[in-house]
Amino acid sequence: MEDRRKSGKKFQTSIIIDPSGNIVGEHQKTSITKWEVENGYSRGDSINVVDTKIGSIGLAICYEIHFPEISRIYALKGAKIILNPIGTGMWHESQLKQWTSIASARASENNVYVLGCSHFNDAIPLAFAYDPNGNCLVLSRDANRLITVTIDLNKLGEEQFSQRRPELYGELIKTRMNLNKTHSFLNRTSPRMCL
Structure with a gap:
C-alpha cells in the first residue's frame, strides 16, 4: 500500500494484521524500481522481522524477493x-516462471516458507507457497479468491547457517552497482544486467 505517514515522503509499505485486527508489524520497501523512483517513492531503511504468535515473519515487498540478501537477513534474524x-500481477509467462523460481530458491536457501500473492488486475494474477525445501505447496493464477495452505513450522530443518563464511562476503557490501544500468524487469526494455 502507498504510505504517506512520514511528512514529505511516500513509501510502498506492507503490514501484518493479527486475528484481532491490530497492526503488529510493517515493512517499507527498501529496494524500489525505476518507476517508483520516478514517481516519488522513497526507500525504506530497515529489514526487521515481525514477531507473531505463529512465529517470526519477514516481508519482502514485490520485487524485493529478487534480492537474496533481503531474505537472508530475515532468516538470520529468525x-x-x-x-x-506483489503490487502487480505478472506481465508475461516468462516473468511468472522467473518469479516463482526465485520464490522457491529463497525458501530453499534460507530454510523458510515463502508465501506470496498479487492482487487482481489486468496482468496475470498469482498466488504461491513454497516450503523450506523449495517445494511448491500452492500455485494459483486465480488471485480473486481465498486460498489457504497449511504449513508446519516444526518441519523447518536444521539451521544451515553455521557453514557460512561471512568473512569472505565483504565484497557484497563494498561493491556498488552502476545505478544508471537497470535490469530489464525494471524498465521493460533490453535485458541489461546490473553490474
Whole structure:
C-alpha cells in the first residue's frame, strides 16, 4: 500500500494484521524500481522481522524477493516465514516462471516458507507457497479468491547457517552497482544486467 505517514515522503509499505485486527508489524520497501523512483517513492531503511504468535515473519515487498540478501537477513534474524505481497500481477509467462523460481530458491536457501500473492488486475494474477525445501505447496493464477495452505513450522530443518563464511562476503557490501544500468524487469526494455 502507498504510505504517506512520514511528512514529505511516500513509501510502498506492507503490514501484518493479527486475528484481532491490530497492526503488529510493517515493512517499507527498501529496494524500489525505476518507476517508483520516478514517481516519488522513497526507500525504506530497515529489514526487521515481525514477531507473531505463529512465529517470526519477514516481508519482502514485490520485487524485493529478487534480492537474496533481503531474505537472508530475515532468516538470520529468525524469520520462519517470508511474505511476498506483489503490487502487480505478472506481465508475461516468462516473468511468472522467473518469479516463482526465485520464490522457491529463497525458501530453499534460507530454510523458510515463502508465501506470496498479487492482487487482481489486468496482468496475470498469482498466488504461491513454497516450503523450506523449495517445494511448491500452492500455485494459483486465480488471485480473486481465498486460498489457504497449511504449513508446519516444526518441519523447518536444521539451521544451515553455521557453514557460512561471512568473512569472505565483504565484497557484497563494498561493491556498488552502476545505478544508471537497470535490469530489464525494471524498465521493460533490453535485458541489461546490473553490474
